[in-house]
Amino acid sequence: MHIKRPEKTSPECIPNLLALRDSLELLGGKWKLLIVLHISCRPKELQHFKKLEKEITGISAKMLAKELKTLEENKIVTRTIQNTRPVTVTYALTAYGESLIPIARDLQQWGLNHRKIIKEK
Amino acid sequence: MHIKRPEKTSPECIPNLLALRDSLELLGGKWKLLIVLHISCRPKELQHFKKLEKEITGISAKMLAKELKTLEENKIVTRTIQNTRPVTVTYALTAYGESLIPIARDLQQWGLNHRKIIKEK
DNA sequence: CTGCATCCCCCATGATACTG
DNA sequence: CAGTATCATGGGGGATGCAG
Numbered sequence: 152m153h154i155k156r157p158e159k160t161s162p163e164c165i166p167n168l169l170a171l172r173d174s175l176e177l178l179g180g181k182w183k184l185l186i187v188l189h190i191s192c193r194p195k196e197l198q199h200f201k202k203l204e205k206e207i208t209g210i211s212a213k214m215l216a217k218e219l220k221t222l223e224e225n226k227i228v229t230r231t232i233q234n235t236r237p238v239t240v241t242y243a244l245t246a247y248g249e250s251l252i253p254i255a256r257d258l259q260q261w262g263l264n265h266r267k268i269i270k271e272k
Numbered sequence: 273m274h275i276k277r278p279e280k281t282s283p284e285c286i287p288n289l290l291a292l293r294d295s296l297e298l299l300g301g302k303w304k305l306l307i308v309l310h311i312s313c314r315p316k317e318l319q320h321f322k323k324l325e326k327e328i329t330g331i332s333a334k335m336l337a338k339e340l341k342t343l344e345e346n347k348i349v350t351r352t353i354q355n356t357r358p359v360t361v362t363y364a365l366t367a368y369g370e371s372l373i374p375i376a377r378d379l380q381q382w383g384l385n386h387r388k389i390i391k392e393k
Numbered sequence: 394c395t396g397c398a399t400c401c402c403c404c405a406t407g408a409t410a411c412t413g
Numbered sequence: 414c415a416g417t418a419t420c421a422t423g424g425g426g427g428a429t430g431c432a433g
Contacts, residue, residue, distance in 0.1 A: 179302055216395075216397080
């Protein structure tokens with residue numbers, strides 16, 4: 152794949168890296184993009200907390216709650232309390248949150264390819 | 273062909289999320305994508321260790337060395353020892369490493385936009 | 394069931410000193 | 414200058430209990 156690279160040092164190049172820092176600060180952990188893609192996988196189903204916890208192998212309930220809270224504060228998911236007994240909570244991607252799907256899929260694809268690259272060593 | 277499976281079993285969506293885990297495990301930290309974009313910013317210049325350390329605000333030499341080592345092991349950067357006195361070391365993106373640039377740029381762009389979104393709160 | 398508080402442990406990271 | 418080894422430490426994250 153040929154990537155076009157800038158001919159000269161762009162003045163805005165370095166400063167704008169701050170934006171990448173912002174992204175990485177929010178999304179750079181192990182879980183958030185994984186959660187986003189998990190929710191997006193089954194758009195038609197209600198994404199119960201418990202179901203997410205079971206499906207995302209290795210995450211603890213505490214972590215999941217914390218990550219979902221952060222995602223909610225950043226307008227990426229919505230949190231809905233269902234009127235069941237006992238209470239359940241469902242999560243969904245916002246329209247804005249869906250803007251992360253292409254990025255997550257690119258990373259997913261990259262990871263798929265990377266596994267091959269590394270195995271060829 | 274597509275085989276219909278009973279009940280809630282998803283298509284290949286969930287299993288493939290393992291690839292996203294791989295990517296996040298390697299790239300999910302605070303620094304690696306930032307380093308990649310830093311190096312890509314000035315393709316014509318030699319990327320000395322010391323220069324990277326100064327430009328990437330907040331990173332310690334120890335961290336930078338560790339991250340660069342991991343990137344090298346994953347074929348994303350090359351490490352070149354220069355015959356100077358005292359010895360200096362330069363880093364460059366591999367052709368493969370350049371495949372991360374579009375992803376990093378997307379994240380950067382997303383971060384730029386996200387700052388606006390959140391401020392509108 | 395969901396999510397928070399508390400306790401606690403361990404690892405990632407910083408600081409420092411040292412080698413090549 | 415680049416990188417490693419050692420030591421100290423703060424906070425991330427697990428386990429548990431409890432409240433709503």
